[in-house]
Amino acid sequence: MAYNPLVSIVVPAHNAEVTLTRALDCLLDQETADWEVIIVDDASTDRTPAIIAAYVEQDARFRTLSSCAKSPAGARNNGISAARGHWLMFLDADDWVDASFLTKMLAALETASDAVAAYCGSRRVMPDGVLTPASIAPEVASQPFETFARRCAIATHALLIDRATVVELGGFDVSLSTCEGWDLWQRVARLGKNWVMVDEPLAFYRTSPNALTRNSRQTLADAEIIIARGFATDPRVKHPAPAHANGTISVGGRTASEALAWFALWNAASDCGSGGGSIKPQSLRALPAGRKWAREIAKVTFDGLMVGSLSVPAHMAARWDMFGGAITELIIELGKVWGDPVAGRRLQYHLEQMLLDADDLAAPRRLARTFGIRVDARNPTSTELPEGIDQIYAYLMMDGQIGAIVQFGVLGKVTGRHWIELILNFLPQKDDGADTSSTLAADALSTTAERRPDPDSHFGKLAQLISEARELVRSSAEATQPHPAPRRAPASSGHNKDRTSFWNQYFATEDPWNYSSPYEQEKYDRQLEILPAGPIGRALELACAEGHFTRQLAPRVGQLTATDISAVAIERARARCSDHPNVEFGVLDFFADTLPSEMDLIVCSEVLYYLDDIAVLRRIAKNFVEALAPGGSFINAHAFVLRDNIEMTGFDWNTFGAQTISKTLSETEGIVLAQSIQTELYRIDRFRRLSPDHMATEPVIDHVPVRAPIGIGVARNIVWGGARVLRRDVVRSERRQRIPVLMYHSVADEGPAALARFRLTPAAFASQMAWLRANGFHALMSEQLEWFIANHEPFAGRPVLITFDDGFQNFADHAWPILRAHDLTAEVFLVTDLVGESAKWDAVSGPPTRLMDAGTVRRLAAEGAFFGSHLATHRAIDGLSSSELAAELLRSRMFVERWTGRPTRAFAAPFSVTDRRLGRLAKECGYRIGFGGRHGPADLNSDAIDLPRIEIRGDRSLDDFVATVEAVLG
Template structure:
């Protein structure tokens, strides 16, 4: 590669006649460079390091280049000149390499320059890394008008140099110091390449597997020129295809490659050679647009990834290509949109067609336009393809008509010449003066509006927002937002069109074939004394609903059977049942005794019990308060179960125990059944009730004079004891203790109060003692044992989910809903105890099958975000990963809502919102909310963005469509400083352990 048939060079020698070997050799190819060469050579004279040589290779120049070089050579022995007729930068550089003597090489084009500290800083980095083969720094482009672009430095070169250079040329030629001997061994630059020759050499250098060190400063300056070869996109693309192909295969030019790179770059996660070429083609295609050409077919971009996560990266590459093609710094691009905007928009539209996904193309367009306006000063209105950038005087705003195709506004809200807020929002039509005033009230601190926007609106100033002036803190309810929209007189204005979309959504809901069935309401009975605060009134209110404890359940029936098992042997003459409730156990006990007196404090309950046992002639009923009234005496048996919890305290229990002893005949038995309660012993399974339970009840009865425990049946959840009244001279014997399993199925009303295995913290205790500023909001998707491997991250097994919910329950967490979270934030009210918000995206049927029963069993609930157009269908958005998962249907949603689940919107179609037009976005927000409200019978105010993708339009447009709470793409706990319309969540992954889950949740607890 070093062949140079017509080069001449006379080395300069020191005073002793021996040529000096400098530390750095700088090769400067120059062809007709009379305009820029002096600037390049002066930057070398200015270097803080003196030990260098500069080899200027005059490559067949016909202007004053040679004379300029001669002047430097004459005055500074470090400059040398070499004449060449290579007619290419690669050949000229090779000529310089062949005569270079330095330890390190630098390549400086005749129109570029470096900072005065370049050599000192680069050499210092190399000295600190003796195993390095190269050092590189950041660079800035210099436009023809002298404006500089921001610094650019690719950090990935320092960590993966070969994988980087296999795909792209990440650094500028003169932003590098490289080992000379290595470059010589590699053969120098490939003269067969008209462009990309530097990329090709860096790729070979990186294939050696040696270290590259980064100097994180913009020390190199690259002059952008309308005559640069980089603007020849056809040649660039042809040469790049060669270089990329070499990068993805073995390269025989590299004799000793690192073993990891011997066969080329690794094609992982779609990062193929064709994709790399498509990225380079994109940059060149956009650069073409910038300079008014369209020489690259959109078909060359087919291999670009169309996924939503790549949209911003595509926009970044387009942004960079646009700066070079248009010879503009970023801050100038929006103002110059008229020069290239049409062809650029056409290119992006065609890219969407190539992908067969116009939404993906629109997403790129939105991202790119946002990037352009983010760096613009909006000194004049900027009319882009889909966005209007504008300054608005909030003291005197005027109506803005939307140009065709525009559906979002990027605005500076100005007052007294100062930017008060930067807002970006979706629009459907004309933005009126009143609209601007409302925006100002939402975004600008109220103290600034007292004499301006608030006065103009003739409304009192709003309260100060909790976050900065840029946060949208408006509080628009669904009814308020849409009623406001309906009042707008301008049908072509934003709110007029929003009202029309709302009307269309209501029409769709009304015409839906899905019938609305009223939720069942439990049958209630009147309670004559239902409004007092005494004990009788309390129990009458309990029995206002028939069968309040589901006495017919298998769990209750199993307890009844065991109470009958523990009856004393022999005939039982007179029996008394205290707190007989509605007579379910009464009916089973009556055949086992001679005469049964069944009593309860509630006349409502006694009425039902009497009716239930009307065919039992040996039973009499009566209203009796066993705490206050005298008990009938000489009873052979007294039964009193599941009611002693309700006594005021153990002192009252001791008093009642004495009354029971006095009511028993000598030798008579007292049977009671009560559950274990966590408050008595948090280390064992028990019910999380705020009362005492079976353990202290049994201990108190056993300590009562005259009573002795005869027999006990004990399960994990409850114990049934039979005590006996001793005769005066009788000696107590050891009781018989039986341990029995619970075979019955536990109804949800029972299961939700149980904490299995004991608790580490009780809800009531932490509610009293703990206050915090932040809570975990957990994000789940699917709960199933099986599914596509590609979706394993989003899928927990039912067993894993059960373990997580059991841990939350055992550690004192209670579930709240998004509306409650919003209230805490709005009022800046600290959270009491350990609240957790559990959310599920998508609305899979496996939520109803697996997650919901587990949640209910642990006394928790969740908020499920539904894709309303697909309710009852399947998750087609996951079809590329395997068979789509079934989604809940409307009937299931209705049933779960009646059982205590909550629902919000995951939009109507599950399309990522950043690619939707503002009209489509508003339509989905409205339609989804209205369908959920129809199914659940409750207001819907919360949404979660599909794929956790949001943009700057979403928050305000969602509020205008009736939402108050939103979950976007931010990760972490929610705290009192959060914006309720953009709340963070913590993703709970299926490929993580229970320990990881615990660590994530406990990390939130630790910061109160």
């Protein structure tokens, strides 16, 4: 009986005298011995047959066949027909595998009894013997058919595959000149069986300038056939898995044409690397142009260049002159095919980044847009920019060692002063006296700081852009309007030290509490409603303010004395009530002064909060009783305050409120509660002074809703449903190292379905803001955040920075009223060239959302909203030239400053896309705070010019929001 080995290894060989020995020796080195080798001599005319014969004679496990197929597919099929092992391996005559290859692959297969194949990683071997980085495709293990339907993800000799399955499927397709392995793996994967990954580079693939697969036209033609088969039925596979019977599907728009375009891109890049250029850009039309694909496209391009130029990554930048012109032209043409030159430039930047990241800059590297250079940090000299260069990638060298790697956008020549600034920023300076470079650099910088910059230098070009931006803003056709007045800080809480001065200062602005609002009038009506029945002779109104209620009370009483501590308020009240002869006015501080006596009615509303403590309230309450005539009434209206009962709706004031006031008055000897009107926000009580012939009775208590609309000045102080903690308490007790910076976009009930992630309903947004308010959060602005980071000062309490990108009109319509109602504010980043227009960048997803106009920005800034830059056009910055980027940073900042009347120091990168140029260029354009693409909380160690944020999605629940924010609190 013939012996059946565990593994059969098929080695096709055609004129392989140079490489065959290396390939066969790696098999003799295998740790596992249970194998056979079938060497198929495919019509060789060199010493290949003699080499084969020597191995067959030396080891019985080697067998040989002759073939006239003159193709790897046919030769392999001949070998398959003679194979006896359970598993097949295909090793080309110029490749090899690690000595542990069979051991590790078979071990992986033993752990997965249902596996049809095992595969491993691989490395290319360049003609000079240098190895490329390892490559492996994890997606083959999870989605083998979906992967092979689109691309060939593994090297031919990087797998063991079930022989019976290969035989059943008919082996390799001899009609294909190339890619025959890919075609077979696709058919095997269509069966739906398991593939096992061995995550090690055990296979080595020799790259040769004469390789058959370097015929890009033929390779692309064969790939088109294989991809088409992957997206359709394949009659060669008799028993496909049901899910794959009709081929793969175009998930997420990833069509067969896109798959072919990716393959064409690799071939085009390979051709550029080898000095060719046979692939036309039109074959790449189906490549996705979106910015999220730029890095992946650059990676495929990089790999194709590597193979085409026969270079490992570390050598590719040095060989730019061989392929740089061709690949740059291909990328430019690709941008034209996409109709988006910015997307092409983004790809160029990504590719050049990868090339220089792998290089040692042993010599200057001039690429298309990037200049790689080493700079002596002790003696920096001016660097002239080659034409087209707008980015520097530099090693700052100290004593022959790399002290720092810097990358930045440039507009012109980099002067010695410019290099000194970079050295001071990026290299640590010694302070032990042994190194004077810091002092020397600082001296050099100070002597040149006041000079006008060279007009051809970076800073000279920047100065020109600044001048152009200023002129553009100055000459804007938009009508100039006065800037909003700065918002006055709240009056000092030190009124107890000099009450008269405090209240006179408070009444410096007329109608400070919006007395004529529907909300205040409803309270006035209810105070009139609670007046005692019958005639009221003598009445006293304490804290009458500007006489709004005085005027309404006067007709209901015989004689009214209206008093206030503020002479300013009294004069306005006297003027308002001049047509009421039964009213006399006077200045009176009822906290300290004696009250007139024998009053039938005393009204004292919205003022007892200002007493120092409950002991003072008790004393004042006795004064009220003594000032009343027997049977007289005391009426007061006061709001519920959280300090009394944190679990109920109330105003977040640092004082006691209606609950404590009512309780204290009820405990005061000589008066009893007769009637009370109570709402969720306030209560109005009428107390009656007992007389000898009157007995106390049960009070009449009415619960009524607040029907009047509540103005923002009132609403911002209300915490509906109560609070878990109070702001002032956590400010005193909590210190933290990090805070949440929340990122929103749109607040609206409707919009394109594709943008649902970026849109919250007003109700959902309101629930989030209510939660923040009830849990003691207060709003912080970006400039404050920058201060905390710069000073490494722990945050007090629970700060939150709420940001909105884009500047949609629905921020003004929905989000801003909600924020104000919860005593919060936000920072909105505006796309300044499009203010007053619509979000054109979202047009592909549906009707673009309208953006706020300049007038709305002015109004909201005056009301307390803050604004920053979202640049000028909303283009992702990684595709802008350095000059375009600087121009957008400058003019967007200047327009925001014009509209708000305040300095603008913060920006948020459109699409949250950044690159290594942005931070430094933004600082040079006047910014101090930036928000990029990183996700998470901002902490005291954050880089202020590249701060993270937490995206708040519209497709998440309130519970998700709470969990996200609480995770930051820790």
